[in-house]
Amino acid sequence: MGYPETMRNVLEQVKREEITRRSKELTDRPVADHVTGFYNERYFYLRLDAEMARARRSDKCLSLIMMEAGCIGKDDNTAKNPDGHKQLKLTSKVITSCIRHEIDIPFRYGEDRLVIILPEVNKLQADNVARSIYKRLEKEKIGNITIYAGVVECDYHELAEEFIKAASDALSMNKKESRDALCQAETFF
Numbered sequence: 001m002g003y004p005e006t007m008r009n010v011l012e013q014v015k016r017e018e019i020t021r022r023s024k025e026l027t028d029r030p031v032a033d034h035v036t037g038f039y040n041e042r043y044f045y046l047r048l049d050a051e052m053a054r055a056r057r058s059d060k061c062l063s064l065i066m067m068e069a070g071c072i073g074k075d076d077n078t079a080k081n082p083d084g085h086k087q088l089k090l091t092s093k094v095i096t097s098c099i100r101h102e103i104d105i106p107f108r109y110g111e112d113r114l115v116i117i118l119p120e121v122n123k124l125q126a127d128n129v130a131r132s133i134y135k136r137l138e139k140e141k142i143g144n145i146t147i148y149a150g151v152v153e154c155d156y157h158e159l160a161e162e163f164i165k166a167a168s169d170a171l172s173m174n175k176k177e178s179r180d181a182l183c184q185a186e187t188f189f
């Protein structure tokens with residue numbers, strides 16, 4: 001066993017211990033958001049670490065969709081709009097209907113962001129999921145809501161923070177380029 005392999009084993013052990021520690025912290029706290037019914041941001045970090053480790057071990061792809069809901073003409077902040085919670089709730093139902101039950105994992109991330117972890121899904125497939133959510137929301141005509149999305153794929157990354165930042169950057173790029181359209185970041189290596 002060489003030095004690089006030993007270091008990799010040590011890092012994997014440290015990650016497993018961190019995941020175990022975070023799991024114990026969560027046992028006494030609720031993990032579901034009361035508005036959307038999705039998992040909350042605290043649980044997102046724990047679950048993303050676990051899914052990234054699983055993807056590395058199984059040599060499978062992993063994608064992330066970060067969506068932001070805003071209200072047209074109402075300071076673009078769904079959570080502060082009186083109808084915002086209702087719209088987030090309706091949006092979460094649409095998202096739930098467009099993802100794979102008990103495989104894809106939705107989260108509420110901050111006030112207006114929703115994140116979906118898509119195990120064993122590449123960027124093109126994740127983009128298709130995001131587009132189906134967008135089309136379904138458009139069809140449902142949920143108030144004056146506007147949706148932006150960033151789609152990224154992770155291939156064996158060490159840090160979840162970089163993966164999250166790539167999704168956030170893709171989302172920001174989408175918001176700058178156009179309303180209600182999807183923007184893909186380059187595959188994140």
